[in-house]
Amino acid sequence: MTLFWIASAILILLSLILMGIPFIRRKNNIDDVLRDELNKALYKDRLSELAEETQEGLVDDQQELVDDLKQSLLDDVPDQNAVRGSVAISPMTILLPSMVFIIALSYAMYFKFGASAKVEDWQQVSANLPALSKKLLVPEGAALSDDEMRDLTLALRTRLHYHPDDSTGWLLLGRIALANRDVVTAIGAMKKAYAMKSDDADIKLGYAQALILSQDELDQTLARRILGQLVQNDYVDLRVFSLLAFDAYEREDYTAAIRYWKVMQRMIGPEDSRYQMLTRSIDNAQEQLGDSAVSNTSVSVSISLSEKVKLYQDSALIVSVHTADGSPMPVAAARYPLGSFPQTVVLDDTNSMLQDRKLSSLESLMVRVRLDSDGNVATKQGDWFGESEVVKIGQPVTVSINKQY
Structure with missing residues (x-):
């Protein structure tokens, strides 16, 4: 002022x-x-x-x-006399x-x-931008009130007018628009942020989230591509798999939706309150599948590490289920973030490699687990691995990673 x-x-x-x-x-x-x-x-x-x-x-x-x-x-x-009497x-x-x-x-x-009162309020809101932004940067940001959302939008638009190269500001504006279901504004804001920092995982996720809500098939295709990149880069965030599951369900690809929801369940564990909600979503998708519903048969694999195993931060965990004779071609496989050990993963028919050969069709099986160190599944040199004994399907499997190629 x-x-x-x-x-x-x-x-x-x-x-x-x-x-x-x-x-x-x-x-x-x-x-x-x-x-x-x-x-x-x-x-x-x-x-x-x-x-x-x-x-x-x-x-x-x-x-x-x-x-x-x-x-x-x-x-x-x-x-x-008249002149003197006049007053100048x-x-x-x-x-x-x-x-x-x-x-x-x-x-x-x-x-x-x-509108001086509005101008003064505008100045005050602009000054309060940092505090409001912190509330939105965390997942609980959705709890912002309508007034706070309006104030934050005004403050952000003011800042972005003077600083159009602020990628974080565009990201925040896009998140606000998503919260308000303003898909057009969200896509526009996220696109600007993505153009500035296309390698930023949070921005990529936000852009994909906006695109997935679009009615344009090209936007949705781009969203799937971005989400696929995040999964390949081991970006462990429930929202990635939640968006993939949402998109698959909307496209009536119920098998894929079930697979993503089960990944989310493995990430959060049964103690999380969201676990049962995901179970209901899975049951609903299985009902939609009807006769072709995914079998409830699954393989639980408990994985441990030998003391001599050296872990690399960029490593990924590859779990594959094979026939009892140890055939190199897996019947089912899944790739997981490294996480901590020991850990347990669950595979089922959604992880099957071939449509006409389900995991549930096996009577007995064996499991191989490998720590992929370079991101290339085809190369094994230097990778640590382990394999289980042959077990009947439905029985728990234990694998210790203790060998190196």
Whole structure:
């Protein structure tokens, strides 16, 4: 607000200067002086004319005419007493009240029609942007009230107007739009953030989330591609699999939806309150499948590490189920983030490699587990692995990773 008052004071000062210029440059009233000078000039011209007329013999008594001319000049001189009695008006008498009037009128009009309260609220909201942003950056940000959402949107738009290269600001604006179901604004904001930082995982997730809600098939295809990149990069975030499951369910790919929901269950564990909600979603999808519903048969694999195993941060866990004879071609397989050990994973028909050969069709099986260190499934050199004994399907499986290729 300080800047506003300074700017308004400067504008009013300029207005006062423009108004005062005529008074400053105004000369004193010299009408009488001008009249006297004019009369003298006329008197001299007439004397010259009389002299010429006398020489030409047109005038008999020049002196008489000169006396009449002098008398006329004296008659045109104003009464000095009247002049002394007149009151001269000072320019400041008009200028000062006019200045006061302009100042009072300007600010009165602003307070009446200038929305000063809204401007002050806007400045206060803009100053409160950091605090509001922190609330939105965490998952609990959805709990922001409607007023806070409105304030945050106003503050963000103000900041982005002056700092259009702020990728975090565009990300926050996109999240607000998603919370308000404003898909068009969300896609536009997320797209700007993605253009600036296409490698940022949070921005990629936000952009995919906005695109997946679009009615445009091209947008949805791009969203699936981005989500696939996040999964391949081991970006462990429930929202990635939740979006994949949502998209698969909307496309009536119930098998894929079940697979993603089960991945989420493995990530959160049965102790999490969301576990039962995911179970209900899985049951619903299985009902939609009807006769082709996914079998409830699953293989639970408990994995442990030998002390000599060296872990790499970028490693991934590859679990594959094979026939009892140890065939190299797996019947089912899944790739998981490294996580901590020991850990347990569950595979079922959603992890089957071939549509016509389900995991549930096996009577007995064996499980192989490998720590993929380079992100390339085809290369095994230097990777640690382990395999289980042959067990009947439905029985728990234990694998210790203790060998190296």
